[in-house]
Amino acid sequence: MKLYISEGNPHCLKVVAAVELTLVQCDVQCVNHEERVVPFLSRPALPALLLPSGGHLFSSNAICQYLFETSGRKPNPLINQWLEWETTELQPALLQALHMAVLQGKATEASKILQGPLSYLDQCLSKGTTPCLTEESVSVVDVVLWGALHPFLSDSSPALGEWKCVQAWFERLAGEKACQAAVLKVLPGKGLEVLKPFVQRQPAPASSQRRDPQSCNSTA
Amino acid sequence: MALKELSSLEKFLGLKKHNKYSTQGDNKVPVLQSNNGPMVGLLTVCSHLVNEAKRPELLGTSTEHRAMVHQWLEYRVTKVDGCTREEAKTVLKDLNLYLQDKVYLAGNCFTLADALMYYGLHPLVVDLAVHEKEHYVNVTRWFDHLQHYPRLRHHLCPVVVLRNRVYIGGHH
Numbered sequence: 001m002k003l004y005i006s007e008g009n010p011h012c013l014k015v016v017a018a019v020e021l022t023l024v025q026c027d028v029q030c031v032n033h034e035e036r037v038v039p040f041l042s043r044p045a046l047p048a049l050l051l052p053s054g055g056h057l058f059s060s061n062a063i064c065q066y067l068f069e070t071s072g073r074k075p076n077p078l079i080n081q082w083l084e085w086e087t088t089e090l091q092p093a094l095l096q097a098l099h100m101a102v103l104q105g106k107a108t109e110a111s112k113i114l115q116g117p118l119s120y121l122d123q124c125l126s127k128g129t130t131p132c133l134t135e136e137s138v139s140v141v142d143v144v145l146w147g148a149l150h151p152f153l154s155d156s157s158p159a160l161g162e163w164k165c166v167q168a169w170f171e172r173l174a175g176e177k178a179c180q181a182a183v184l185k186v187l188p189g190k191g192l193e194v195l196k197p198f199v200q201r202q203p204a205p206a207s208s209q210r211r212d213p214q215s216c217n218s219t220a
Numbered sequence: 221m222a223l224k225e226l227s228s229l230e231k232f233l234g235l236k237k238h239n240k241y242s243t244q245g246d247n248k249v250p251v252l253q254s255n256n257g258p259m260v261g262l263l264t265v266c267s268h269l270v271n272e273a274k275r276p277e278l279l280g281t282s283t284e285h286r287a288m289v290h291q292w293l294e295y296r297v298t299k300v301d302g303c304t305r306e307e308a309k310t311v312l313k314d315l316n317l318y319l320q321d322k323v324y325l326a327g328n329c330f331t332l333a334d335a336l337m338y339y340g341l342h343p344l345v346v347d348l349a350v351h352e353k354e355h356y357v358n359v360t361r362w363f364d365h366l367q368h369y370p371r372l373r374h375h376l377c378p379v380v381v382l383r384n385r386v387y388i389g390g391h392h
Contacts, residue, residue, distance in 0.1 A: 040317040042310055051284055059291040066287035075286065077259070077268060084261040087294055088249070 001026045002050040003063070004037045005186065008194040010094075011060035013186045014147030015047045018064040020178035021143060022071035028185075033197050044201075061087060061144055068140040078134050082141040086148060090117045094148060096205040101152075102192045103199055114152060118163050121145070125165035131172060138176060146173040150183070151195055222250045222262050225339045228374035229266060232335065233273035241265070262336075263293050270332055278332045288326035292333035300340040308344050312356045315341075319358040323365070330369065338366040342376050353381060 003019065003026050005012035019026050026049075031037065037048040038056045045058040049066065057063045061083045069075055093113050101110035125133070133141045153170045173179055187194050223241055230238055242251045244260065252259045252268065259265050270278045280286030299311055319325075325333045345353075345363050353360045364381040367373050 040320075041314050053284060055284070055288065057287055057291055059294050062287045062291035062294065065290060066283060069283045069286065077256075077264065077271070080267055080290075081259065081261060081264040083290075084263045084294075084297075088247075088261065088297055091298075 001052060003028045004031050004035070004046060004048045004050070005029070006031055006033045006035070006046045006198070007186060007188065008196070009033070009046055009186065009198045010147055010151055010195070012047045013150055013182050014060050014144050015049070015063045015067070016185050017143050017147055017176075017179050017182035018067045018140065020181045021138065021176070022067045022073075024067045024070050026067075030185075033201055060147075064140050064144055073139065076134075079139065079141055082133060083144060086141075086144055089120075090145070090148060092205065093117050094152075095202055097152065098192075098195065098199045098202070099205055102195050111152065118166055122163040122166045125169050132169070138173065142169075142173055143179075146170065146179060147182070150187075151192060154183075155191070222248065224375045225262075225336070226250060226265060226269070228339070228372075228376075229269055229335060231374055232371045233269055233275060234371075235269065235273055239269075262297060266293075266332060266336060277329070278335075280326065280331060281329075285327045285331075289331045289333045292325045293336060296333070296336050296340045300337070300344070303344075311341075312344065312359055315362075316356045316358045319362050323362070325362075334362075334366055334369075335372060338363065338369075338372065339376070342379070345379050346377070350382065 001024075003015060005016060005028060007030060016028065019028065031046070033046070034044055035046070036044050037050075038045050038058045041058060047058075047060055047063060049057040049063045051057065057066060065075065065079070065083065093116065097110040097113045100106045100113070130136050132138055133145065149170065153166070154174065223243070226241060227238065239252055242253075243249060244251050249260060250262055250265050252265045254268065259268050267279060270276065278289075280289040299307070303311060324330055325337060341359070341363065345359070348356070348360075360381055363379065367376070367378055
């Protein structure tokens with residue numbers, strides 16, 4: 001198996017941490033942001049995992065779950081629900097926040113955008129009975145959320161503020177050797193600057209431009 | 221839209237009991253109250269329905285297959301839902317290339333990814349002109365196969381697909 005990653009890409013942080021944690025044998029290759037690894041996608045998509053069958057996985061969460069399942073962890077509905085939340089709720093907010101913080105230098109505004117998702121995460125952690133999100137030990141959900149939030153939470157930024165449970169959870173994850181190794185590999189250097197080439201290549205977050213799904217049928 | 225889709229999926233799966241769904245937030249995320257607490261999100265609820273119907277094979281039969289299904293389900297909710305006209309072109313172009321040598325999205329059998337991608341692509345495919353349908357020939361072939369898949373279509377209108385090419389040799 002071959003895993004393609006690029007530097008300064010938070011999605012790659014998740015998958016490298018998952019490789020380190022699960023110890024699944026996998027050749028990791030660092031490529032340029034523009035490299036088109038997945039033959040059928042017109043936009044470069046990283047990370048990407050080339051499977052033994054010759055197929056490609058181009059979703060970081062699908063790659064992480066694949067690695068965890070390969071190492072013997074069983075999938076469950078709670079994991080799926082968290083991964084869906086990360087993709088559909090957290091990621092749009094993160095993308096907007098990254099644009100503000102990395103390209104416009106508005107760190108305080110960026111952390112405001114994250115208050116909603118962080119508050120939800122904090123509530124779930126405070127109600128939970130385990131130190132990690134779904135079980136006693138680190139699961140795929142913890143790795144995925146840690147990687148996604150790392151750019152904002154790693155330097156005890158204002159984003160953390162009053163979210164004590166998130167802070168404790170994040171520090172626990174940041175103490176994992178696998179996570180530390182992933183940071184060294186994917187985010188060399190300090191601060192948000194290393195993320196700039198990645199963020200510049202993301203589509204500008206503009207919810208007002210979205211096509212209204214209801215109007216699709218009437219605009220033929 | 222999501223709620224109609226869920227009701228169609230229930231019928232497709234042959235579930236006797238029809239659930240009541242609520243939605244939350246501006247994006248109208250579907251929520252199902254289950255015995256284990258609320259299930260939130262279209263993919264989470266659909267996977268739950270598949271398990272209720274005891275059809276786990278629809279979520280994939282091996283680790284790799286499950287990852288493929290997961291990936292295309294995620295693609296549906298992140299890239300297809302709410303896409304702009306420009307983004308729709310990219311989605312159709314990429315899927316057309318991907319489906320070149322495939323009958324189904326993940327592996328060699330029908331999965332939940334095909335069902336939800338069919339529901340999600342319907343508004344895009346309805347809008348396509350004849351020459352565009354010919355341009356995205358693999359998507360159209362897959363789509364036509366899916367709309368004739370037993371008990372899948374339900375709430376959606378059938379889309380006319382010409383089996384004979386009209387624009388022969390044209391580059392549209």
